Amino acid sequence: MGKASRRQRGTDRTPRAARPKPAPFEPRPFAGLPHETDWVAMREILPAATAVVTVRPEHVPDGAPSTVTVATVLPLAWPALHRTDGTVLIGTQSGNSSGDASRDLAGQLLAGLAAEQGHPVTSTEQVTADSPRLQDVLAEDSGFEVTVHEGFDFWVEDQELEGDAAASLERANESVVPTTAMSALPSAYWVRIGERAHIRLVLPDDEDAATDALARLHAAGTDGLGEGQRLLGAFRTCGLLVPVWDLDPELEASAHEDELAAWGERYRAALEVDTALTADERRARSGLLSRQVTLR
Numbered sequence: 001m002g003k004a005s006r007r008q009r010g011t012d013r014t015p016r017a018a019r020p021k022p023a024p025f026e027p028r029p030f031a032g033l034p035h036e037t038d039w040v041a042m043r044e045i046l047p048a049a050t051a052v053v054t055v056r057p058e059h060v061p062d063g064a065p066s067t068v069t070v071a072t073v074l075p076l077a078w079p080a081l082h083r084t085d086g087t088v089l090i091g092t093q094s095g096n097s098s099g100d101a102s103r104d105l106a107g108q109l110l111a112g113l114a115a116e117q118g119h120p121v122t123s124t125e126q127v128t129a130d131s132p133r134l135q136d137v138l139a140e141d142s143g144f145e146v147t148v149h150e151g152f153d154f155w156v157e158d159q160e161l162e163g164d165a166a167a168s169l170e171r172a173n174e175s176v177v178p179t180t181a182m183s184a185l186p187s188a189y190w191v192r193i194g195e196r197a198h199i200r201l202v203l204p205d206d207e208d209a210a211t212d213a214l215a216r217l218h219a220a221g222t223d224g225l226g227e228g229q230r231l232l233g234a235f236r237t238c239g240l241l242v243p244v245w246d247l248d249p250e251l252e253a254s255a256h257e258d259e260l261a262a263w264g265e266r267y268r269a270a271l272e273v274d275t276a277l278t279a280d281e282r283r284a285r286s287g288l289l290s291r292q293v294t295l296r
Contacts, residue, residue, distance in 0.1 A: 050089075
């Protein structure tokens with residue numbers, strides 16, 4: 001083929017459509033939402049829980065509900081479900097993972113609203129930098145009151161599942177870890193795992209500031225929840241810190257409410273200290289970081 005022919009072929013080509021940019025990574029995806037710590041708990045630490053949110057009118061298709069039930073998990077890990085009664089549910093622990101959980105969940109929510117009644121959303125398109133986030137989709141006054149369930153029967157309520165979905169419900173119920181919401185502090189949950197019991201607490205503060213406060217408490221010997229109820233460490237997720245305590249397995253959740261409330265006061269006081277960490281506190285901080293795990 002001669003140069004003239006190659007030039008002629010080149011003039012016939014049309015520019016390729018610009019590819020959408022991938023969604024940027026958001027280290028703290030739920031920042032700016034009311035009850036940020038509860039969103040993190042639903043995403044990362046709760047086995048079976050729900051909350052109801054309100055969608056902005058401009059994002060609600062004709063005939064679709066204006067409220068959506070946010071759940072931890074749905075049958076077969078579906079991203080969303082539009083039930084025959086018109087209710088829409090989304091699963092916080094299923095669906096795409098773009099690096100921005102808020103954008104992923106907004107995509108699941110919009111797909112659920114658009115789905116035909118009685119049908120699940122089994123997959124969603126990968127979100128991009130142009131895709132809306134929950135902060136764009138949810139009404140400003142949207143509540144987020146978490147309800148912890150003993151199992152996943154909320155999947156069906158008065159309806160029936162069949163086949164694989166029914167089997168998925170049975171397996172899911174068998175795997176649920178007993179969990180109780182604590183009242184002393186927001187986003188604190190008592191869990192029983194085998195023969196052990198723990199409290200997990202999602203802290204609302206910047207993770208570096210929270211780590212410094214924990215280090216101060218640890219160096220002072222006041223990071224536990226009473227005799228024998230020791231702080232195991234903390235893990236990071238969604239840009240926040242989640243301390244975990246090892247508890248007396250013979251005690252139920254209610255036995256720890258007073259100690260948890262008192263710990264919350266000590267933590268707030270430690271958080272307000274604006275002086276540099278002491279040598280002991282720096283060592284405590286290093287110890288906390290060495291045991292820290294990051295969940296993405």
